[in-house]
Amino acid sequence: MTQEAELVFSRPESLSDVVTHYCPGCIHGIVHRLIAEVMDELGIRERTIGIAPVGCSVLAYNYFECDFAEAAHGRAPAMATGMKRVEPDLTIFTYQGDGDLASIGTNEVIHAAARGENITTIFINNAVYGMTGGQMAPTTLPGMVTTSSPYGRDVKTQGYPVRVCELLSQLDGAAYIVRRTAYKPAEVRKLRRAIKTAFQVQMAGLGFSLVEVVSNCPTNWGMTPKESLKFVEERMVDYYPLGDFRVKDEVKDLR
Amino acid sequence: MKVLMKGNEAIGEAAIRAGCDAYFGYPITPQTEVLEYMSRRMPKLGRAFVQAESELGAINMVYGAACTGTRVMTTTSSPGYSLMQEAVSYIALSFVPCVIVNIMRGGPGLGNIQPAQGDYFQMTKGGGHGDYHLLVLAPATVQEMVDLIVEAFDLADKYRQPVTVIADGLIGQIMEPVAFPELKAPQRPERPWALTGAKGREKNIITSLYLGAERLEQENIRLQATIRQIEENEVRYTEYMMEGAELVVVAYGTAGRIVQTAVKQAREEGIAVGLFRPISMFPFPYARLKEIASTAQQILVVELSAGQMIEDVRLASCDQLPISFFGKMGGVVPLPDDVLAEIKKLVK
Numbered sequence: 001m002t003q004e005a006e007l008v009f010s011r012p013e014s015l016s017d018v019v020t021h022y023c024p025g026c027i028h029g030i031v032h033r034l035i036a037e038v039m040d041e042l043g044i045r046e047r048t049i050g051i052a053p054v055g056c057s058v059l060a061y062n063y064f065e066c067d068f069a070e071a072a073h074g075r076a077p078a079m080a081t082g083m084k085r086v087e088p089d090l091t092i093f094t095y096q097g098d099g100d101l102a103s104i105g106t107n108e109v110i111h112a113a114a115r116g117e118n119i120t121t122i123f124i125n126n127a128v129y130g131m132t133g134g135q136m137a138p139t140t141l142p143g144m145v146t147t148s149s150p151y152g153r154d155v156k157t158q159g160y161p162v163r164v165c166e167l168l169s170q171l172d173g174a175a176y177i178v179r180r181t182a183y184k185p186a187e188v189r190k191l192r193r194a195i196k197t198a199f200q201v202q203m204a205g206l207g208f209s210l211v212e213v214v215s216n217c218p219t220n221w222g223m224t225p226k227e228s229l230k231f232v233e234e235r236m237v238d239y240y241p242l243g244d245f246r247v248k249d250e251v252k253d254l255r
Numbered sequence: 256m257k258v259l260m261k262g263n264e265a266i267g268e269a270a271i272r273a274g275c276d277a278y279f280g281y282p283i284t285p286q287t288e289v290l291e292y293m294s295r296r297m298p299k300l301g302r303a304f305v306q307a308e309s310e311l312g313a314i315n316m317v318y319g320a321a322c323t324g325t326r327v328m329t330t331t332s333s334p335g336y337s338l339m340q341e342a343v344s345y346i347a348l349s350f351v352p353c354v355i356v357n358i359m360r361g362g363p364g365l366g367n368i369q370p371a372q373g374d375y376f377q378m379t380k381g382g383g384h385g386d387y388h389l390l391v392l393a394p395a396t397v398q399e400m401v402d403l404i405v406e407a408f409d410l411a412d413k414y415r416q417p418v419t420v421i422a423d424g425l426i427g428q429i430m431e432p433v434a435f436p437e438l439k440a441p442q443r444p445e446r447p448w449a450l451t452g453a454k455g456r457e458k459n460i461i462t463s464l465y466l467g468a469e470r471l472e473q474e475n476i477r478l479q480a481t482i483r484q485i486e487e488n489e490v491r492y493t494e495y496m497m498e499g500a501e502l503v504v505v506a507y508g509t510a511g512r513i514v515q516t517a518v519k520q521a522r523e524e525g526i527a528v529g530l531f532r533p534i535s536m537f538p539f540p541y542a543r544l545k546e547i548a549s550t551a552q553q554i555l556v557v558e559l560s561a562g563q564m565i566e567d568v569r570l571a572s573c574d575q576l577p578i579s580f581f582g583k584m585g586g587v588v589p590l591p592d593d594v595l596a597e598i599k600k601l602v603k
């Protein structure tokens with residue numbers, strides 16, 4: 001080999017060189033990488049504060065090379081509000097699961113969006129409480145078996161799933177609310193673009209941005225990683241349609 | 256120059272003078288005037304003001320802003336402070352400074368909006384989960400409130416801990432002449448621990464999560480060491496007509512104010528009585544009260560509660576002398592004459 005090999009794939013500078021604790025096949029890892037790639041691309045690693053949730057991604061602060069805080073369960077959007085109001089030039093993002101964002105922290109995310117806080121939320125919807133061992137989440141599909149809906153989620157007694165993007169898209173303070181997934185490479189590419197747009201929305205001061213990721217939890221779904229991706233494609237995306245739910249006109253001008 | 260000002264508004268102005276860069280709050284009587292005052296003043300000064308969606312929102316905004324190393328405050332009243340406890344516990348172990356004011360009201364439950372001191376346990380013994388105590392300062396006048404608010408910001412920075420100031424609706428609503436210090440611009444001294452963007456340095460992490468038992472023990476030891484330092488350095492109290500006092504009345508805040516008038520009257524009638532008024536409720540002035548207990552003949556504790564501080568008075572005096580209690584609950588405020596009658600009963 002005399003010719004120099006071209007490096008086409010490497011670890012983003014914003015991603016820490018450590019082993020994560022995520023289960024094999026879990027989409028959390030993919031989303032982490034995409035966020036790090038976007039931070040590199042936008043050159044904002046040194047001007048960003050991330051906020052980790054309580055949930056499987058509670059240790060996210062170990063996996064990014066930017067400043068990080070760990071919030072109480074569900075409170076990341078309030079914490080982000082406090083940071084952004086005193087450090088408007090920094091990019092502030094929260095990373096939250098569905099129990100964190102759509103159950104215990106519903107109030108915080110709704111009001112952060114309503115106020116049009118200039119923050120970005122990456123929302124991982126895997127339809128269960130992963131960290132505590134697979135209990136029913138607000139996003140658990142009707143009929144889905146979890147450790148706290150052992151006979152399948154009965155909507156008569158356990159209610160219906162919460163569609164976060166549809167809810168938040170009603171708020172005028174929200175600038176960019178989209179749902180993506182990551183079960184195949186083409187979807188991963190779309191997700192990456194959405195994450196980048198969400199950060200750009202914040203940097204342009206346009207208001208609240210949120211990217212929901214229809215995700216998986218092979219461990220608590222009792223599936224192989226491959227089966228779980230099929231479930232995402234066939235069942236999850238059916239209930240949680242992918243798409244753009246609110247995109248302010250100024251956001252379109254960004255592209 | 257002194258200006259006539261309502262207690263609650265003076266809290267806001269004092270914080271602004273101390274360089275408070277951000278205020279987050281939620282309306283609750285009897286402290287809402289602080290929120291309203293800050294909503295008028297903060298935007299004009301280019302500082303942050305958010306009326307939060309709840310006290311949960313407010314305290315977590317405080318937590319977020321505090322992580323960046325700026326001076327930040329919230330104010331609330333009893334039920335609101337209860338709601339904040341989870342985050343306060345997080346903030347304590349995260350070692351970030353902030354100022355929290357609790358203008359206490361009658362409880363438990365929704366209670367009422369009258370002056371009360373029923374949150375003493377919650378304020379001084381931790382309040383949230385886990386092992387911690389916060390510095391608690393209790394003024395008895397609007398001027399003292401202003402002075403303690405200003406000091407609270409310095410103390411919060413010094414110990415990287417939340418500092419709390421407690422009072423009640425009486426001090427919150429009363430108008431008194433006050434002097435303020437010069438206006439300070441928001442300061443951000445070198446704070447190597449703060450989240451400011453990892454530019455030219457390793458990333459900073461602010462967390463209260465430590466999964467390993469030994470690691471969490473270490474952080475607890477560090478927190479306890481900070482609390483010991485606070486106990487050593489920050490004891491505050493004042494004494495009134497204590498010369499030769501055979502009966503010592505112990506009272507703080509509004510109760511202290513009422514007792515002071517009663518003590519003055521009693522002295523005029525020749526009764527050897529004095530007032531010991533703790534100002535730092537944590538750290539409680541155990542040592543000084545122990546000295547006093549060794550010379551006095553008896554102690555009377557007066558509180559606007561069922562008797563909470565009395566436990567610390569008993570601890571300080573090791574029950575060496577008779578200790579009686581006079582208290583009112585539910586927002587009932589005794590008159591100086593009621594206290595005087597109580598004093599007379601005891602010295603008879």
Ligand SMILES: Cc1ncc(C[n+]2csc(CCOP(=O)(O)OP(=O)(O)O)c2C)c(N)n1
Nearest residue numbers: 054055056073097098099100128129130131
């Ligand atoms: C106040 C509070 N209540 C409950 C918990 C326990 N808890 C930890 S993680 C979790 C659920 C997280 O689920 P989700 O947000 O869906 O994230 P995932 O683990 O699936 O990524 C719960 C209930 C907690 N830590 N704090």
Ligand code: SF4
Nearest residue numbers: 022023026056130217
């Ligand atoms: S438990 Fe589920 S969500 Fe958590 S890391 Fe494992 S697969 Fe991912």
